[in-house]
Amino acid sequence: MPESTVILDANAIARALTRIAHEIAERNENSAEVVLVGIPEGGVPLAQRLGKILSEIWKISVPIGSLDVSMHRDDLDQRAAPKIHPTEIPFDVNGKTVVLVDDVLFSGRTIRAALDALNDFGRPKKIQLAVLVDRGHRELPIKADFVGKNVPTAPDEKIIVRENEVTLERK
């Protein structure tokens, strides 16, 4: 049986997202320029939650999209073909500040793929990164701008993100 530890409960997730939303608002003075783009699957519901909080802070509706990165990964011939999730960017990213949202930041390869994938939709003015959990073990020079919680992990451990709970699973 794998050993499981709760890292964030429902309240902690909500607090982390509220804090991240305020940090995004503090960092970006021009609210009209900010759009959120979630990376499937985990990043999409988080982008929606962040968007709701930001919309309340700014009193404007913040555009939200989703960006699948499967076609831009660098390990496609080393693993079974991944399931591709919908990409929906129903706004122009040119000149915008795109905040990429993902659940867990690990090797950084997903974010590298996301930067490439986003490039196909235009040239944002800025790209920032928000993650709920940063678990370390980066393989690329990528750093998150907004982090819910830093969690030291061993490479073979797993972080499981659910709507109301984040757990660390040990073998």
Place this chain on the structure above:
Amino acid sequence: MSWTKKHLLDIESLTADEIITVLDTAKAFKAVGERAIKKVPALRGKTVVNLFIEPSTRTRISFELAAQRLTADIVNFSADVSSFKKGETLKDTAKNLEALNADFIVIRHSASGAPHFLSRVVNASIINAGDGAHEHPTQALLDAFTIREHKGKITGLNVTILGDILYSRVARSNIWALTKLGAKVTLCGPSTLVPKTFEQMGCRVTHNVDEAIRDADIIHLLRIQHERQRKTMFPSIGEYTNLFGLNKARLAKTKPDALIMHPGPINRGVEIDSEIADCARSLILEQVTNGLAVRMAVLFLLNGGEGPGEVIG
């Protein structure tokens, strides 16, 4: 999500889940084709060879564009300008392509089973782009994709395939795909071209065209393939058109939401009235658009390695 196959040789050996996986993946690639930038780097550095030992324009171009949109390199190899004329065997040709580090070989051949043979003698992934009268799997996949896109499902639909079934690899692949996905398939055409033995594939066979299309949700027309018929299987083209061609009078007696498909190239005025080919119920050009997305999906899936499919950040 369940794709572990290295080759796409036929529909017969695919499961319903695998077919659905191709259709779902193709949906994502169709969306790529609708963007300003229609290219993704998924097959960067890979080489695809189109090995067409039988003439083809649309399938070859479709695979060519599919490979290019995935950032693969593609080489076309056609029979009339090649070493086949100098007597090289298929195996030696394929070995030569492999020596050039081809990762994928897309083969069309007049002999049934040629792709299966190649898959045993080379290491590249083999994609069957039509082998004799046996199968044409990507055509069936794009047809299933098109049907699902319009009808929202395939299970329970009445699909009538009308025309030259006997010599048609498109018909065979479609029968496999549609029956695996739960459609009710009816075959119709002259009795010489639609023998009762097809009932063994789980289809209904009839030679009465009005009855065959009356309850159809999809009417799938096939071209009369003069090039495959050793002798005349029906008295004349004119008689075929009279008895089996889809015209306005026949179409008026079908369900109003019945849709018309054809793998192309169409013979206007033979199996289909010219006006019907261009009408709002005709999906013929959408099939071409979807073919590109489906072929991108097939290349993408076959490119997958053996590791777990789970994405780790």
